[in-house]
Amino acid sequence: MEKDGNQQLRLAIQRLARRIRSNAADDDVPESQRSVLFTLDNHGRQSLSSLSEHECVTPPSMNRTVNTLVAAGLVTRATAEDDARRIELDLSDVGRAFVSETRRRRDAWFTKQLAALSAQERGILDAAVPVLKKLAEQ
Numbered sequence: 001m002e003k004d005g006n007q008q009l010r011l012a013i014q015r016l017a018r019r020i021r022s023n024a025a026d027d028d029v030p031e032s033q034r035s036v037l038f039t040l041d042n043h044g045r046q047s048l049s050s051l052s053e054h055e056c057v058t059p060p061s062m063n064r065t066v067n068t069l070v071a072a073g074l075v076t077r078a079t080a081e082d083d084a085r086r087i088e089l090d091l092s093d094v095g096r097a098f099v100s101e102t103r104r105r106r107d108a109w110f111t112k113q114l115a116a117l118s119a120q121e122r123g124i125l126d127a128a129v130p131v132l133k134k135l136a137e138q
Helices: 003-021 031-043 048-055 059-071 093-115 119-137
Strands: 075-079 087-091
Touching: 003 093, 031 048, 031 059, 031 075, 031 087, 031 093, 048 059, 048 087, 059 075, 087 093
Parallel strands: none
Antiparallel strands: 075 087
C-alpha cells in the first residue's frame, strides 16, 4: 500500500471510529470517561493503578476522571475483599445502564450502515476483520 493509501486507510478508520463513538447514551460524558466505563464493564472491578495502566494515563489523571464518574453516580468505590488497604472501582447500576444503552445505540447505528452496503462490500469487510483486529492488537 502506498503512503497515500496508508493515510487514506488511517483517516477512514479514524472517521469511522469517531462516528461510532458519537453514539452515546449521554453526550455530557466525554470519551475519556466513557472509555473508563467500558473498561470496567469489559474487565470488571479495577484498582486505580490497573485502570490507569489500561487507559495509558497517570494515576493522578485517572483519579480526577474517577472522581468525576463517582460524583455522577456512574462508578462506585469499594474496599478490596482481599486487602482492606486497596480500593477497587466498579460500575454502579447507573453506569451499567449507561454502557448498555451506549452499546445498543452504537450497534443500531452500525447495523444500519452495514445494511446500506452491497453483499460484495460486506464480504470485503468480513474478510478484513482479522487484519483489522491484528492491527488493533499490536
